[in-house]
Amino acid sequence: MSEKKKKLSFLGRIIFFFNAVFAALLLLSYILPYAVPKSFPILSVLSLLVPVFIVINFFFLFFWILNVRKQFLLSFFVLIIGYSHVTSLYKISDTTTKPTENxxxxxxxxxxxxxxxxxxxxxxxxxxxxxxxxxxxxxxxxxxxxxxxxxxxxxxxxxxxxxxxxxxxxxxxxxxxxxxxxxxxxxxxxxxxxxxxxxxxxxxxxxxxxxxxxxxxxxxxxxxxxxxxxxxxxxxxxxxxxxxxxxxxxxxxxxxxxxxxxxxxxxxxxxxxxxxxxxxxxxxxxxxxxxxxxxxxxxxxxxxxxxxxxxxxxxxxxxxxxxxxxxxxxxxxxxxxxxxxxxx
Missing domain, CATH: 3.60.10.10 (Endonuclease/exonuclease/phosphatase)
Structure with a gap:
């Protein structure tokens, strides 16, 4: 039983394949701010899709966690690497400070x-x-x-x-x-x-x-x-x-x-x-x-x-x-x- 647990089903392998694709796209997006539009105009268009890549990787992360699979590590590490991208997309709570006089x-x-x-x-x-x-x-x-x-x-x-x-x-x-x-x-x-x-x-x-x-x-x-x-x-x-x-x-x-x-x-x-x-x-x-x-x-x-x-x-x-x-x-x-x- 535990041996079967370790192996992914055919459907699971297909899901992980798409997970890998979107993880790779998110990794690519981390270098997009360094891609000059005059030289890489199509890559610049991809920057509009970064929120989608982040959300999809979160979906895969929770999917694998709920299924108790180590495959969650792929999206987890990709999201951690791009922590600044994630926090610039969504802030869980504001960090307001008390204004001074100036x-x-x-x-x-x-x-x-x-x-x-x-x-x-x-x-x-x-x-x-x-x-x-x-x-x-x-x-x-x-x-x-x-x-x-x-x-x-x-x-x-x-x-x-x-x-x-x-x-x-x-x-x-x-x-x-x-x-x-x-x-x-x-x-x-x-x-x-x-x-x-x-x-x-x-x-x-x-x-x-x-x-x-x-x-x-x-x-x-x-x-x-x-x-x-x-x-x-x-x-x-x-x-x-x-x-x-x-x-x-x-x-x-x-x-x-x-x-x-x-x-x-x-x-x-x-x-x-x-x-x-x-x-x-x-x-x-x-x-x-x-x-x-x-x-x-x-x-x-x-x-x-x-x-x-x-x-x-x-x-x-x-x-x-x-x-x-x-x-x-x-x-x-x-x-x-x-x-x-x-x-x-």
Whole structure:
């Protein structure tokens, strides 16, 4: 009886084969942040599937444990090796700390033009977004896909920088601030309405640069895309080209950041996940506010198939992240995020 217990059945061997495949894919995903999109565009597309690989390996882990099989060790060791990947996907509990006096609350929100084209069947979306921001009252809020018609609605902020880049000069990025802005600027990304803007503020005796970053969009709607073989090949090619553009944009951003000696906070929609080379490039040694003080999956994109975190708040190592919140209000195809950080 014990001898039979040691041997896998034919079905068990098939299951373990697929286990090995997904364990290998997860291992491969650990090097994806080091795979430059310009050189390995298809590998970069795989970074979007890392949450799936993690979840499937957890499934195999528990399957083998419940069946009292040593095969659980394969997924167990692969998940342990990628511990930082797992914790950046899901936080069991938040690690909030008591804010000190030197705090700044920041918020980031891709508002999808305040629903001007009625993607959501609710005519009051624009007012609900304004009310959400008013009630949360962050010291600084960064909007991606901002529409100039909404500028007067945020008059309760005394300082602002609105940079409109589209052909009709009606849409772009915006930052509203309770603190005076001593300098501001825009980083122009070629051949796209996406860009990065920044403001410099003085707070607690320090000059702080706050970036609002919106990288190239994938322009994929899973509900309307036709996933035929021919269209899937075209879709993969389009995604690969997008990731190459994102890398170029990240490199332009990096030049500006290296030339700035101020403490920095980065807010924005990267249109890519925390498992990508683009995220690794932008994050550098900075703190990811979700990893520091978040909870759950931190899902920021309204995507039905698996949780995707593509909106980020990053802070220099000189900051302490006190709190992080992902909002559940469904006013856009993104969910707002907010963090309270302290200047040490």
């Amino acid at each position: 705090t700044i609350s920041v918020m980031s929100y891709n508002v999808r033009l305040f629903n001007i084209y009625e993607w959501l069947k609710d005519e009051s979306i624009d007012k609900k977004i304004v009310e959400l921001v008013r009630s949360e009252s962050p010291d600084i809020i960064a909007f991606q896909e901002f529409h100039r018609n909404q500028e007067p609605a945020f008059s309760f902020y005394p300082h602002k920088y609105v940079a409109l880049k589209s052909q009709n000069k009606k849409t772009g990025q915006a930052i509203f601030s309770k603190f005076p802005i001593i300098h501001k600027g825009s980083l122009e990304f070629p051949n796209t309405p996406n860009n990065a803007i920044y403001i410099d503020i003085i707070k607690y005796g320090d000059t702080i640069r706050v970036y609002n970053l919106h990288l190239q969009s994938l322009h994929i709607n899973p509900e309307t895309e036709e996933f035929s073989q021919k269209n899937s090949e075209r879709l993969l090619k389009r995604m690969a080209n997008t990731f190459k553009m994102q890398q170029s944009q990240a490199e332009l951003f990096e030049i500006n950041r290296k030339n700035c000696n101020y403490k920095k906070i980065i807010l924005g929609d990267f249109n890519n996940t925390q498992f990508s080379n683009v995220y690794k490039t932008i994050k550098g040694d900075m703190k990811d506010a979700f990893v520091e003080a978040g909870k759950g999956f931190g899902k920021t994109l309204d995507f039905s198939y698996f949780p995707m975190r593509i909106d980020f708040i990053l802070a220099d190592e000189s900051f302490t992240v006190n709190t992080f919140k992902t909002f559940s209000e469904h006013y856009s195809d993104h969910f707002a995020i907010k963090s309270v950080i302290s200047l040490d």
